[in-house]
Amino acid sequence: MASAGWYGVRCVFRWPHEDEGLYEENVTVWRAASFDEAIAEAEAEARDYANATDGAYLDFAQAYFIGAEPLAEGSEVFSLMRTSALPAEEYVTRHFDTGHERQGQVDPDRAGRRIRGRSGGGADAKRP
Numbered sequence: 001m002a003s004a005g006w007y008g009v010r011c012v013f014r015w016p017h018e019d020e021g022l023y024e025e026n027v028t029v030w031r032a033a034s035f036d037e038a039i040a041e042a043e044a045e046a047r048d049y050a051n052a053t054d055g056a057y058l059d060f061a062q063a064y065f066i067g068a069e070p071l072a073e074g075s076e077v078f079s080l081m082r083t084s085a086l087p088a089e090e091y092v093t094r095h096f097d098t099g100h101e102r103q104g105q106v107d108p109d110r111a112g113r114r115i116r117g118r119s120g121g122g123a124d125a126k127r128p
Contacts, residue, residue, distance in 0.1 A: 005068035006031055007038035008078035011046040012060040020100075024055070027078045029071065035063045 007030050015022040028045060032038035039061045050057040064078045071077070084091050 009042035
């Protein structure tokens with residue numbers, strides 16, 4: 001289903017200059033007429049980004065339709081749901097908190113436990 005509006009597109013990169021495998025997930029926002037157009041725009045930018053920074057774009061993009069309304073503070077820009085038989089804590093550890101992320105903890109007095117990414121835009125992730 002093609003819908004004009006805003007899309008969040010996640011692309012994956014590999015940084016070959018690191019001794020250990022370093023990967024980056026990058027979510028960008030695009031105004032487009034369809035999923036295909038949003039992915040094409042994101043992939044063109046991803047290739048430019050990888051070429052300019054000595055990285056490798058892994059030709060992997062996932063898109064999320066945000067909606068046609070203008071973006072506002074707190075707008076969800078990407079969401080991915082998957083089925084898993086893993087218990088909640090093991091699921092989070094396996095997919096998001098392996099211990100190898102480049103991130104640091106933010107003020108523990110803030111609501112909930114927050115972890116801040118150090119690469120890209122530095123988005124926060126909330127963990128109970």
